[in-house]
Amino acid sequence: MEKSRVLIVGGSGYIGRRLVKASLALGHPTYVLQRREIGLDIEKIQILLDFKQQGARLVEASFSDHRSLVDAVKLVDVVVCAMSGVHHRGHSILMQLKLIDAIKEAGNIKRFVPSEFGIDPARMADALSPGRNTFDEKMVVRKAIEDAGIPHTYVSANCFAGYFVGALCQLRPLIPTRDRVHLHGDGSVKAVFVDEDDVGTYTIKAVDDPRTLNKTLYIRPPENVMSQMELVKKWEKLIGKQLEKISISEEEFLASKKAADEIVQAGMDHFYHIFYEGCLTNFEIGEDGAEASKLYPEVVYTRVEDYLKRYL
Template sequence: MEKSRILVVGGTGYLGRRIVRASLDDGHPTYVLYRREIGVDIDKVQILMSFKKQGAHLVEGSFSDHRSLVDAIKQVDVVICAISGVHFRSNQILLQLKLVDAIKEAGNIKRFLPSEFGMDPARMGHALAPGRVPFDDKMVVRKAIEDAGIPFTYVSANCFAGYFVGGLCQLGKIVPSRDSVCLLGDANVKAIFVDEDDIAMYTIKTIDDPRMLNKTLYIRPPENILSQREVVEAWEELIGKELSKSSISVEDFLANLKGQDLATQEGLAHFYHIFYEGCLTNFEIGDGGEEASQLYPEVTYTRVKDYLKQYV
């Protein structure tokens, strides 16, 4: 079967660049939206040039130019958006409403994957403010997609390993300490950790898969469903040393939200829901979704214990 042509929006970003590589590696004709707003960001330009050398097609388009978006979309079969949805980078989720309008006008897209890739926003209506902002925004985009009758796949990838495993599940830390760690509560609540390259690989797997039409892909690698304590223990085993441990109660953790800047409040709220509430693992997937490692058992995903080896 001929591979679908894929347009990646946000292809120079943290996850987007991985999605572009996964698309190329899987043999898809791959198009990367080149936005005029890139200005003199030399790092992004060089990333784009590297994609071009690997065979990607660069397509100029802008959220401020509806016709350019329509023209770009008409060249492909599938659109994947990977623009940022968190405030410590820049929350651009609602810009996707312009993509929805362009996809609707183009009329040729057989699948749209909006920028999600974290917690399932449909299950986060109770989330603490201001952490709920990106979830609410994603639900606005979902409604627009579904109201327009655009075929979709949503991807819930849970915790990015780089941001969570590297820092032993501590907000603001991305490299594991060899001395100490702060445990969140009893540190026994299960979360789910996924290597970012694996997220991209699973995402691309869904593109031509009819089983994922109008469904949510939940990436839950079974060996990566771990508590913070288990992540810490895996690190201790690797370095042959027990870390000094402190802990923070849920009351003290929530009290830390007060007076923080918006991005920090958002991050703290998300950590609360993941590591105190257990929002990633306290539900069954149900009929509206599929689990990635069951759907694609041929994928050899990165285990947390192996991911940590790079820091030794």
């Protein structure tokens, strides 16, 4: 079967780079949006040029020029967006709404994957503020997609390994400690950890798959579904040393939010829902979803213990 032409928006970003890599590796004609606003950002320019050397086609467009977006979309069959709004609240949603308008006008897209890749926002209607703002914004994007009748796949990739495995599920630092670790409660709540390269692979695998059409793809590699304590024990085994463990109760964790700024508070809210409430694993995937490792058993995903070895 002929592979779809894929446009990656936000290709120079943290997950975007993995999506471009996966799209090329899986044989898709791969296009990367080169925003005219890139200006003097030499690192992004170098990343884009590297993509070009690897066989990707750079497509220049601007979010302030609707026609350029429409023209870019018309070149491909699938659009995957990986724009991050983590540091600029509301930025990602505005850009994605403009992209949706362009996709709607172009009328040729067989699949759109919006920028999500974390906790499924459809399950977070009762999330704490300010953390819930992220989920509310993603739901605005979803409504726009569905109102426009655009074929889509939503991707819930759970916990990025670089942020959670390296940190042993602590808010900081991102390098695993060798002395003491703060546990969320008793550290027994299950979460899901995913290597970022695997996020790219599973996402691109799904773009031509009728089984993921208009559904949510949950990336839940079975051997990477574990608690914080199980993760800590894997690290202890690797370093041959027991860490001092300090338990942080639910009440203590929520009380500590008060001294943080809004961005940190939002991150803490997400940690609360993951490691105290178990929002990633306390539900069964229904008919409106699919699990990536079951759909694509041929993908050899990175296990948590192998990810930890890079820190030795």
